[in-house]
Amino acid sequence: MQAHLLQKINNAALPTWRTLSHRRLQAHPSPLSPTNTLLAAPLPTWLQDPVIPRLLSLPVDLIDSIFHNSPHGTPNHCLINEYLPGQGIHAHEDGDAYYPVVATVSLASHIILDIKAKKNNTMGEKSQDMPRWRVLQEPRSLLITTGELYTDCLHGISEVKIDEVLGESSIANWNLLGDRTPFAGGQAAREPRVSLTFRDVIRVKKLGKAFGILKR
Ligand SMILES: O=C(O)CCC(=O)C(=O)O
Numbered sequence: 001m002q003a004h005l006l007q008k009i010n011n012a013a014l015p016t017w018r019t020l021s022h023r024r025l026q027a028h029p030s031p032l033s034p035t036n037t038l039l040a041a042p043l044p045t046w047l048q049d050p051v052i053p054r055l056l057s058l059p060v061d062l063i064d065s066i067f068h069n070s071p072h073g074t075p076n077h078c079l080i081n082e083y084l085p086g087q088g089i090h091a092h093e094d095g096d097a098y099y100p101v102v103a104t105v106s107l108a109s110h111i112i113l114d115i116k117a118k119k120n121n122t123m124g125e126k127s128q129d130m131p132r133w134r135v136l137q138e139p140r141s142l143l144i145t146t147g148e149l150y151t152d153c154l155h156g157i158s159e160v161k162i163d164e165v166l167g168e169s170s171i172a173n174w175n176l177l178g179d180r181t182p183f184a185g186g187q188a189a190r191e192p193r194v195s196l197t198f199r200d201v202i203r204v205k206k207l208g209k210a211f212g213i214l215k216r
């Protein structure tokens with residue numbers, strides 16, 4: 001499945017990629033409008049299957065799926081980021097265009113997601129001792145960001161070629177890793193990495209409405 005997805009992503013026509021200063025980006029089915037609205041369209045089938053049925057069948061608290069309470073009950077948008085070694089993304093929050101759940105599938109290389117609480121968080125922390133976490137995302141893994149991590153924290157990826165100080169005391173999910181072997185020496189060189197971030201965009205408009213076409 002990883003090879004199939006990478007082939008689809010890498011075979012995309014060049015205009016599909018938006019090149020930013022530190023990474024490349026594809027938005028499916030399309031980028032959001034300036035008012036954070038998505039033009040109604042299905043995700044391409046290669047992005048739906050088999051990822052979305054698996055996401056929706058993941059039980060959370062043994063009852064609901066992670067998108068159970070989201071406006072559309074399923075992700076309707078996927079941002080694909082590509083990072084070469086040394087590239088990253090500045091600390092940011094994903095904001096209120098989306099229902100506060102992000103399902104991130106990592107492909108090809110590991111990466112470290114740096115998470116820190118926002119200054120005005122509701123966790124009652126003072127700025128000097130605000131919590132920070134480093135999450136190691138393994139290739140072919142899924143990371144779900146929700147709750148306070150979505151609303152009260154910033155996340156980013158540092159622009160380094162080698163991740164260092166890897167171990168139980170510095171990596172929040174060390175004991176959840178599928179295979180610690182590549183990181184057991186405390187260092188890991190990055191390879192090109194692709195992330196697929198699935199979300200539910202709250203505002204969706206049909207094409208007719210977007211162009212102000214009225215039904216008679
Ligand atoms: O690539 C990642 O894991 C993070 C991407 C991200 O934060 C975003 O697209 O908003």
Ligand SMILES: [Fe+2]
Binds near residue numbers: 092093
């Ligand atoms: Fe983000």
